[in-house]
Amino acid sequence: MSIEQMLRKTAELPVPAALDHRVRTALRTMPFTARRFAWPVMALGMAVAATLAMTTAMALSLAAAGAAESGVWIATLVVVVYLGLSSVVSLPLLLRLKAARPKQEAAV
Amino acid sequence: MTDTDLRLARKARRGDRQALETLYDRHKDKLLGYLLKMLGNRQSAEDVFHDVWIKVMQSLAQYRPAQGSFRPWLFRVAANAAVDRMRKEKRRAGPPLDAPAGDETSERVIDRVPDDAPSPEAQGLGSEIGRALDQALAHLPERQRNAVLLRHQQGMSYKEISGALQVPENTAKTLVHRGALALRERLASWSDDEH
Numbered sequence: 588m589s590i591e592q593m594l595r596k597t598a599e600l601p602v603p604a605a606l607d608h609r610v611r612t613a614l615r616t617m618p619f620t621a622r623r624f625a626w627p628v629m630a631l632g633m634a635v636a637a638t639l640a641m642t643t644a645m646a647l648s649l650a651a652a653g654a655a656e657s658g659v660w661i662a663t664l665v666v667v668v669y670l671g672l673s674s675v676v677s678l679p680l681l682l683r684l685k686a687a688r689p690k691q692e693a694a695v
Numbered sequence: 696m697t698d699t700d701l702r703l704a705r706k707a708r709r710g711d712r713q714a715l716e717t718l719y720d721r722h723k724d725k726l727l728g729y730l731l732k733m734l735g736n737r738q739s740a741e742d743v744f745h746d747v748w749i750k751v752m753q754s755l756a757q758y759r760p761a762q763g764s765f766r767p768w769l770f771r772v773a774a775n776a777a778v779d780r781m782r783k784e785k786r787r788a789g790p791p792l793d794a795p796a797g798d799e800t801s802e803r804v805i806d807r808v809p810d811d812a813p814s815p816e817a818q819g820l821g822s823e824i825g826r827a828l829d830q831a832l833a834h835l836p837e838r839q840r841n842a843v844l845l846r847h848q849q850g851m852s853y854k855e856i857s858g859a860l861q862v863p864e865n866t867a868k869t870l871v872h873r874g875a876l877a878l879r880e881r882l883a884s885w886s887d888d889e890h
Binding site: 588590591593594595597598599600601602603606607609610611613614615617619 | 710712715716719723724725727728729731732741744745748749752755756824825828843844847848849850875878879882
């Protein structure tokens with residue numbers, strides 16, 4: 588018999604009933620540790636939102652002030668690019684935060 | 696359709712206890728088999744087994760399915776718990792009287808004498824060969840033993856081993872190779888492997 592065969596024969600060991608019961612009870616009754624609220628993620632989200640608001644305001648004021656047509660186009664382009672980039676950054680973060688929120692657990 | 700481990704782990708992360716229990720059912724026997732050979736002691740293996748599942752529950756939120764499948768992550772938790780246990784037992788036992796300074800092997804062997812290991816017959820090996828295997832494993836350095844067990848006992852790929860032991864894939868290959876070589880040397884009279 589090769590070493591690999593010897594080891595493979597020991598791969599599984601049935602869990603004794605008492606231990607199995609102890610672990611299952613823990614799995615059914617212990618509270619899940621919910622993911623801690625991610626403050627850095629929240630801060631990043633707020634920073635993205637604030638910068639976006641400032642950029643939009645700048646673009647609007649440029650347009651309102653009747654700046655040269657090219658100026659308005661540049662501002663619009665900045666807003667569009669910024670919107671695209673910020674959604675690429677913030678959407679996955681927001682989705683992850685949403686997914687991390689544990690569901691209301693039914694009574695065990 | 697049967698849920699994959701990954702899907703179950705995602706559900707469990709969101710607080711689905713049924714999914715966690717299904718994962719437990721899938722991996723429990725293999726995990727206990729691994730812990731027993733890693734620790735060489737049934738009582739320790741069962742204690743660590745229980746602790747591992749508690750730890751899994753507590754740290755599922757940190758598990759990132761995108762970084763790898765569930766099994767290597769589970770065995771990483773188990774390997775860390777087993778190593779912690781061995782170190783704790785080593786501290787409790789104090790330095791071995793007959794170990795020369797710097798002789799790690801002697802310390803390890805004394806720490807994990809396979810005293811109350813399960814009957815090897817129950818695991819499909821004859822009693823003598825089972826004991827010889829336990830003793831040979833006891834002589835392996837901790838990391839090699841871990842790598843050899845994950846590879847040859849649990850059938851993991853090198854990529855999975857590298858994930859479980861948190862070492863580069865090449866290091867995992869080296870650990871497995873050296874460990875298996877040492878095992879073959881010690882079990883030369885039992886094994887029909889060629890040298």
